[in-house]
Amino acid sequence: SSTDEVDFELAEEFIRLFHAENPEAGPVLPRLRWVRAEIQATGSYRHTTAELTFGAQVAWRNSARCIGRLYWRSLRVRDLRAVRDADRVAAHCRRHLRLAANGGRIRPVMSVFAPDEPGRPAPRIWNDQLIRYAGYERDGGVLGDRRYLGFTRTALDLGWQPPEQPGMFDALPLIVETEQEGPTLHPLWREDVFEVPLSHPELDWFGSLGLRWHAVPAISNMRLVIGGVSYPAAPFNGWYLGTEIGARNLVDRDRYDLSELVGERMGLDRSSEQTLWRDRAVIEINRAVLHSFTEAGVSIADHHTESERFLTHVAREEKAGRSCPADWSWIVPPISGALTPVFHRYYDTEPLRPEFVLDDDAAH
């Protein structure tokens, strides 16, 4: 488990990689001797800030499911390893959201909190992303995000006060767990949640559906593992790929499931699947997303452009003599797959370290 003693071989592999790619860090052997002695004495070792930053960036570079990796070197890493108590973790997550949103010019940011140490588990964030919307059961149906019905219930059980008028897009509170405090609730403030109301470039009624989405997708339930050391609380964000919102969050049957409503409002013939009304409705939802974010001055990528950029990344990695692991089924966008160049090729699949790991936490 991640609170066991660190395996020196994993540490060595990473330290050698760091020194190979960062010659200015000097000779590797003295550092390796130091790390070995530290592990022998304490069961773990502390990364330098340069190692931590590089490790986080390379974990992004190695994320086989991520199409946005062209920018891996630009990741800002916040070294928050001294932060262990729930209130300060939550406050720094809220600050992360504001730094990342940056008034619309989204910046890729990662906040690295205390690592697991032998016998001393680190803080954990229960939310899968820092911003998610609540889901409420309402006379047979669901108000809000269906997938977060369970998480919403957990938050309510812990004492969360939802808005007086619950709505479709109520940001859930953070739930931070520490060894001392157990799980604790930390509501986001309004100014932490940069949002974009959705309208459509041509369909006037679209704006009156009252849809919106937040600007910063910040994954908070993946463990960052660098050289054998686990950082379970290390939320990170990029900007959105439009299809994540327009083809999944607003459309999946276990999310907002809006294709039927939009198809109806568009006046499409829904008497048969052959009219492809579903496909047409979803394209228009995606146009609304891209249009609204761009009008609001908020960074967002479309799947055509981001696919081209990803292939530039793969070519650069090849040129640098590195393999670039990629998971086809995640890289190819959820709509219009074959219209993007990423569809028409194979990728390396061998995983590399450092990496992000998704644990199966029973708790949520």
Added chain:
Amino acid sequence: SSTDEVDFELAEEFIRLFHAENPEAGPVLPRLRWVRAEIQATGSYRHTTAELTFGAQVAWRNSARCIGRLYWRSLRVRDLRAVRDADRVAAHCRRHLRLAANGGRIRPVMSVFAPDEPGRPAPRIWNDQLIRYAGYERDGGVLGDRRYLGFTRTALDLGWQPPEQPGMFDALPLIVETEQEGPTLHPLWREDVFEVPLSHPELDWFGSLGLRWHAVPAISNMRLVIGGVSYPAAPFNGWYLGTEIGARNLVDRDRYDLSELVGERMGLDRSSEQTLWRDRAVIEINRAVLHSFTEAGVSIADHHTESERFLTHVAREEKAGRSCPADWSWIVPPISGALTPVFHRYYDTEPLRPEFVLDDDAAH
């Protein structure tokens, strides 16, 4: 190689499967003794017609890339193992096309020609499908199907006479190779190629683009392998899934590459990918395909319906206690992936026999 002696273990595996699923075939041991003796005497063995039919159907059932497998039991198998000379192979392929087209009510059919035998290679069909359209170089561009430029050149070298006015949709001749005759040309006749002219339910100008497509997709370059015996010439067909034509054949950049033209005719704003003009154009091409086939009374499936049917098939196979190998990246349709239920799950991937095998033939 497939003209070596048959491996008895592979034969046994198949014969046992056949008897297990067909109890009316009687006890398996006498048949196994016979097969062993036949392999010892001749290096191979002859399938009974029942075994051949079952083997072909199960090869379909095991095709991990095929979404159309709900109907695997309905495959008609033509036992043409006595046919070895090129003229008769070609004549039977032409007959196959007419039987399969069936005036529009497409029937899944397979024609099994002579197998490879030790030291005696079977006939081979060079075409990857029985019907493919020629591609011609024309002042810098391509007329017809870009992917078949090479095959068209090969056919011309062998003496093929294209139509006096070469067009976008000229059916290529069959090229059949036998050991005695080498490769020989066999033009398809007009009545072999059931075609549908493409028009759009709303966009009137679409019909005047002069597009059409053939009704029967008949793969002819896959080797059918049953119980260790190889049938290199065993063309088979189902009906089309609309996206094969509307999202790949007419749209891929190395095929007809029509999204730009259709987007332009639709008057879409192509100044940025963010308008999703490409996605919209391709949906309309797909609507035209489904509409035209249906109007012409020709069987075709849409990706929503066929995805549901495929999951019915997977459930049935599970219920029958069988694993159903499936290749996610082929089963999920090339557009609107996440809108179909096949996107949102995992599949068995372990391959099963009997099976279809794609050889890398250097010749084409």
